[in-house]
Amino acid sequence: MTIKTYFRALLDIVFPPRCFSCDRDIFTEKKSYICEDCLKNIRYVGENRCLICGYELGPFVSASDGGCTRCRGFKVMFDGTSYAAKFEGVIRELIHRFKYNYVDFLAEPLVEILINHLSACNTQTGLNLNNLKKEVDVVVPVPLFWWRRFKRGFNQSELLAKKISKHLLLPVSTNNLYRIRNTIPQIKLSRTERQQNMRGAFALKRTEEFKKRRVLLIDDVLTTGVTASECARVIKAAGGEKVYVLTIAGAGF
Numbered sequence: 001m002t003i004k005t006y007f008r009a010l011l012d013i014v015f016p017p018r019c020f021s022c023d024r025d026i027f028t029e030k031k032s033y034i035c036e037d038c039l040k041n042i043r044y045v046g047e048n049r050c051l052i053c054g055y056e057l058g059p060f061v062s063a064s065d066g067g068c069t070r071c072r073g074f075k076v077m078f079d080g081t082s083y084a085a086k087f088e089g090v091i092r093e094l095i096h097r098f099k100y101n102y103v104d105f106l107a108e109p110l111v112e113i114l115i116n117h118l119s120a121c122n123t124q125t126g127l128n129l130n131n132l133k134k135e136v137d138v139v140v141p142v143p144l145f146w147w148r149r150f151k152r153g154f155n156q157s158e159l160l161a162k163k164i165s166k167h168l169l170l171p172v173s174t175n176n177l178y179r180i181r182n183t184i185p186q187i188k189l190s191r192t193e194r195q196q197n198m199r200g201a202f203a204l205k206r207t208e209e210f211k212k213r214r215v216l217l218i219d220d221v222l223t224t225g226v227t228a229s230e231c232a233r234v235i236k237a238a239g240g241e242k243v244y245v246l247t248i249a250g251a252g253f
């Protein structure tokens with residue numbers, strides 16, 4: 001037993017590790033942040049899903065390029081979306097702790113959940129692990145306004161993007177796309193209000209960097225797609241070829 005593992009074992013006795021979702025003690029040798037029961041309760045999105053909004057489709061429904069019945073008619077600037085699970089229950093709890101309780105090390109298990117799910121998807125269409133490796137040149141996190149990043153101490157999307165880029169063996173760009181101004185929290189806004197709120201919120205420091213590049217935009221949650229779409233608009237205005245969006249969870253638009 002090394003000194004490090006000895007101290008960890010000692011620490012586990014004094015402060016038994018708890019599940020970050022249900023708060024139960026975890027008695028396991030494996031370094032883990034989520035209990036087995038909570039892991040089993042994650043509602044993953046099935047393989048038959050809409051490429052635009054990521055929402056799971058019924059068994060006899062297929063989405064065209066223009067989206068599904070939920071998102072058709074919403075104009076988005078990105079080319080595809082994928083996420084592992086619905087934004088509810090265990091995943092919602094974990095993302096809240098990650099973001100608002102500043103538990104930065106939850107990036108690790110969240111990315112693990114996403115990558116495991118992406119590698120389990122075998123269809124030729126959609127964004128699975130294999131397609132992403134082939135279809136993407138650079139991974140880019142959705143930026144926070146500098147003041148918000150300073151207050152939180154980290155940008156949750158950046159932590160996720162760095163880990164995801166390692167899994168995909170792709171470079172990550174964390175300082176080109178940035179947020180010009182602090183937008184008001186979007187939770188209570190309608191879709192149109194969100195669009196107005198986000199308009200002109202992002203810019204590129206080096207406009208050449210994403211020219212003819214295929215970008216994978218990373219965020220924690222995809223809700224209305226307005227933020228991601230605005231980022232995609234800026235990237236494409238600078239000559240970006242494709243913009244795909246990958247998040248841990250999503251709610252459908």
Ligand SMILES: [Zn+2]
Pocket residue numbers: 019020021022023024034035036037038039
């Ligand atoms: Zn649990």
Ligand SMILES: [Zn+2]
Pocket residue numbers: 050051052053054055063067068069070071072
């Ligand atoms: Zn859709």
